[in-house]
Amino acid sequence: MTSPESADAARAFEVTFDGRPVEALPGRTIAAVLWAAGITSWRTTRDGGRPRGVFCGIGVCFDCLVTVNGRPGRRACLVPARPGDVIRTQEGTGHED
């Protein structure tokens, strides 16, 4: 009989965060995947360049914005991770000036 952990592990896939591989489990949001990997900050503020990660965790506050597959401004707490996702720290608006 397999334990839930090993069943999960069998279904694990990989995404990248700022170029390095991070293991993800199915059904987890990008925020959950990053937290599970010990990453708590993935955006810098527009004015002061201060670090940001999850604040409300339920899609309301727009603090956890991150760039996913080249598209900035995604809410990490809502977007499910998918195999091969390229996740990058978002600096400022994430749009080129």
Next chain:
Amino acid sequence: MSESLTCDVVVVGAGMTGAACALYAARAGLGVTVVDRGPVAGGTTGAGEGNLLVSDKAPGPELGLALLSLRLWAELAARYGPDIEYDAKGGLVVAETPEAVDGLRAFADAQRAAGVTAEAVPADRLHDLEPRLAPALPGGVRYPQDAQVMPALAAAHLLKASGARLLTGHEVTRVLRARDGAVRGVRTTRGDVHAPAVVNAAGTWGGELASRADVFLPVMPRRGFVLVTEPLPPRIRHKVYAADYVADVAGDTADLLASPVVEGTAAGPVLIGASRERVGFDRSLSLRAVRALAAGATRLFPFLSEVRAVRTYAGFRPYLPDHLPAIGPDPRAPGLFHACGHEGAGIGLAPGTGLLVAQALTGETPGLDLAPFRPDRFPRPTKEAAR
């Protein structure tokens, strides 16, 4: 706890108009108390875009008030500009059809005769002004006098600058009248404030406040939604809108009107308006309205179709049947002054309104003829007519 206070003038409403009335009354030497049932900028002031416009106004009393107000905004900006995110960005009105170009140019000619600066922009120059505008638009008009502020900040900073006593969370239940009809102050849910003058700056709720002074003023709500995008680097330089917006502003239909009005903000998000509906004080989200806003904005700026809208908010413009505000003394209630009913133009028209009210309060000759804004110009409907 009950308070009993005395001052020279009570301003009812801590929105942009109330703040401007407080500022100019205080500058005229009056002791001012501002009361509001909610917080500062809790009504229509906090639900708009902060437009300071001459571009959408036809020659007439409202344009006169707008020109005065724009001059006063520029003076205020010299002192408070960065705090209130004042941006003299100018407006760009674009036509979407060749016929609309003709209409727009004729409108601009009339405005120019009334003191508005309006520069015709041919099709091949539109992108010099707004590089991301849709291709193949047939032309437009640039209005360098148009500007923008962040309205909640503007109301808060001008209230602070006025030095007025501010009583938020105080709802006025009665305007107190003496036996001879003269105004004596206001009764609030937390005590009375005594004063020989009361200014009705209650915005969309100005009709209700008037009824608490036993006078009739038919201020009605006209709902509008604003769609807010994710923060972007500066991409849209002017306040940009389609020529049919002017017709919508003056329109009289109850059903949804939506014409694109697009502008960037100091904080980064792009604000997309403007819808107009007469649905009472119904705050429920109208998907139909916000879809129309998004469609209009992406028609003017195709790049916006790749930008995420992160939220929407709604507010209620205070309109009177002839689309002009009520400004000045109310002959039906000596000591009562009105400063409300500015529809969607209240932020822009606030300083002029405040100055005119202060002049009326101190017995000075007002800088503009107040006759078109008389608060007693609407007859109270008889019971027969109301039926």
